[in-house]
Amino acid sequence: MEARLANPHAMMLRYGLLSILAFIVVCPLAWLALASLRPQGEIFQPVSEFGWSTFVPSRFTLDNYRALWAGDFPLAVKNSAFVAVSTVLLGIGVNALAGFAFAAFDFRGKNLLFLLVIASFMMPFEAIVLPLYVMIRAFGWANSYQALIVPEIANGMVIFLFRQFFASIPRDFYEAARVDGASWLYIFTRIAMPLSWPTIATSGLMLFLSQWDSFFWPVVAASNPDYAVVQVAIARNVNFEQSDWGGLFASTNVAILLGTIPFLLVQRFYVRTLISGGIK
């Protein structure tokens, strides 16, 4: 019945366009990954010698990564991992509780509070970075892990996703458990949460990516190198006129891989959730 799928010219055209676009997306990433495996002396290759050797190293080596491991970059990786994992774990717990409350209970002010949640995710975080910094300094939190983690835990979008999921479970289900004497906390942790693992996976990735992409806030809130996350550590080292190209290439590639691997693992749920529930 799909007449257009059968049309070989239209199909070729689509493959052609998709291939060009995918190439544009992948080319810089592939070039960086390959260049990070070059011997240090070969990285700075003048652009005028364009050819295969621009992309393919003469010899593959992990020296750039080994050198990276000896410096302060591992600390930045550790900081990023700690900040991201804490945010994901705390964020799933806190936001799922709120989503459950919106789905399972009727209470005064529910609509108003839900409007607050919606409004909070319409407001991009960058807009409030500077006033938030003024507040965090007043708390005495500047240059600390809690400055990086705590403000990112509550997330309106994640609350919204959990509410959508928990609302799809019939309320009788919860109330039957109540009749059997289960507490609400028991219902939440033992019944509702185990059912919601695709939402947990999606929300986890969403919280991870929000931390992973956060740049302005860590630059402002944690200027001390001891708390620098990967992005900030790399940005501080960039002057594009340096000698340690190998280190810059390798660290940038590590940063990209660390973001890409969780994304590829959970991508299927994530894309499906955005597609089905993204714009209700």
Place this chain on the structure above:
Amino acid sequence: MSEPMISSRWTPFLFLAPALAGLLIFRIAPIGVALAGSLTGVSLMGEARFVGAENFRYLLEDAQFWSSLKITLFFNLLINPLQLFVAFALALLVFRPLPGLWLYRTLLVLPMAVSTGISAVLFGLFLDGNLGPLNGFLEWIGVGAQPFHRSQEQALYTLIGIATWKGAGYWMLFLLAGLYSIPPTVYEAATIDGATSWQRFRFVTLPLMRKPMAFVLVADTAINFLFFAPVYILTSGGPAGTTSLLMFEAYRAAFTFSDIGRSLAISTILLGIILVIVVLEFRLLRSPEERA
């Protein structure tokens, strides 16, 4: 009656408390701080004194502010329609089934996982005049090397290109959701009525995509008004101030010139612009709803 079931009147509020406290303290309260701070002269050391609208008056008299505002508006006028157009084109390309489509879809959304700052570093290297392969390629085909973010003429457009590389796949997903939500029967009816594929696109797809397109355009605009990391990493507002977007000016006011009042005044103006956009968004999203 299920009345006694909900005997625990406070339970919902206990469940909500941690998340709502987080949103109130870290999302809503800073808006108040921005307003209050923009009306005071606060140094980074923390001494504050009330100065009324003085910060705003200074801003309005400052040529630098007007130039940044103009650049920010120009930037948004270009980047938002461009990203919407590219994202829509991508969505149309990956919408109908095609063998191997999952691979293309994954590759197109891959930049979502690359953080904005890292994408700036990546393109700083990729476009570099000494070692970037793109310039090698441009010389090889005879176009000649380009200065990209290092020239007054190309810097802003380079930033737009980098942001579009990073963002198009993400916005594509929302438009794809919109395409999926159009019932196939509408197309079948149009085909039976003799509509050509262009007419189906013009009179079925486009009108029914109004809501998701409005959503993407407005959400994208709210984000791009706050564009920061690539400016910080690649251009520092230069060359010659051609990329001094307002968010970067707010940062510079606070951390280079220790003028928190000015910085918060710029933040307040940006918050105002975004508030207008969000209200506009709700309007645009509501009107097609009424027809449905």
